[in-house]
Amino acid sequence: MDYNLAEKLAIIKAIEEVILADGQIENSELDFMSQLMQILRFDTSLIKESRDITNKEYKSILKEMPNNKKHALTVLLNEMGSADGKLNKKERKIISKILKKAGAKINKSYD
DSSP states (O other), rough: OOOOOOHHHHHHHHHHHHHTSSSOOOHHHHHHHHHHHHHHTTTTTHHHTTSSSHHHHHHHHHHHOOHHHHHHHHHHHHHHHHSSSSSOHHHHHHHHHHHHHOOOOOOOOOO
8 A cells, every 4th residue: 555755654653652652662562663664665764754743733644544544554553552462451542542533443342
């Protein structure tokens, strides 16, 4: 799937929110992020650049993405949340909040 620059930045920002949700950054999460950047062909310099966009901006960008990209976002966020072997309550809450703002379908177990 091809993403434009704004979408890439918004996705990275969302993933970073999930990583930071529980207040701990695990090596498995960093490893997964690195793998994800390679798979999606996102340049690692975009991580720093994504920190320059506001929460309102990135959520607006996610909302404008087509449904197939929103579905991919759902999968990516869930995989990131589970990267350390557990999807805790804080991560589920952040994922739910991001997906709601993006207008994506949400797994009922998040509510």
